[in-house]
Amino acid sequence: MTAITSTAYSRDLGDELRRLREKHSGLTGAAFAEQLGWDPSKVSNIEKGKARASEIDLVQYFMMCGRDTDQFETFRARYRHAFDTYVALVPDNLRTLAMAEAQAERITCYDVLSVPGLIQTPEYARALLSGGRGTPEQIERGYRSRMERQAIMKRPYRPECVFYVHELALRLQVGDERVMEEQYLRMLFHTHVLRVVPMSAGPAAIRMSARMLFRFEKLVPVAYSETDLARVFAHDGAAIADSREFFKWLDSIALDEGQSRDVLTSCISGLRKDLHEPQAELA
Structure with a gap:
């Protein structure tokens, strides 16, 4: 040993x-x-x-x-x-990610094209997963896992979290308007931990893949990134330092809490306006 x-x-x-x-x-x-x-x-x-x-x-x-x-x-x-300092796991392996989330003292997260899984509504999560290429069984397994992982957000001593969400993720419709409205409202409830990265920040932020940084009380930090091909966990010092610098950079370009709330409120207002406007009749 x-x-x-x-x-x-x-x-x-x-x-x-x-x-x-x-x-x-x-x-x-x-x-x-x-x-x-x-x-x-x-x-x-x-x-x-x-x-x-x-x-x-x-x-x-x-x-x-x-x-x-x-x-x-x-x-x-x-x-x-x-x-290994770098480990790539198949996409449907969620245990390692769930354990990292459950053990973490602090979670910092960034996503470009979707709302982070830990703050997704059930309807948004199901619509997002159903839009993929998985079998019904894979979709249901992924959905159940995502909902179960959110239990850490309800703990009395939950991890300290910061979610950076690109404005693209807010503008991309998942499901129907009601699904999106409920998701916007959920994020409004979490604006104390949510920062919107605006479109005006330029293309650099759009080119970055979704990633997370986990900090633990007594364990080495873990940098995490994922694609549709693999989930990558990095424990290498250089990867940790790079992720810290990345989130420091995001902090400098992201909107503050009040501005992020304004963007979400605007998204909700736009949806409600569309829902109540009479549809143009076809000639």
């Missing part, structure tokens, strides 16, 4: 091992360690993603849980990258 700086992915996979132990052995961490002849701290550190388990450690762990060779090999292939 090798002690090393934990990553978002190592903590996710460590938690997967913990759930495996609890489900298939029924033993506490201390009792499990005793059966393996390990120090209890070894089980704890591996399950918290604080230490890399050797291949022999993993074999022993899986055999104690009654798992077969195929299951071990599948896990080992993923675990090989657990402590």
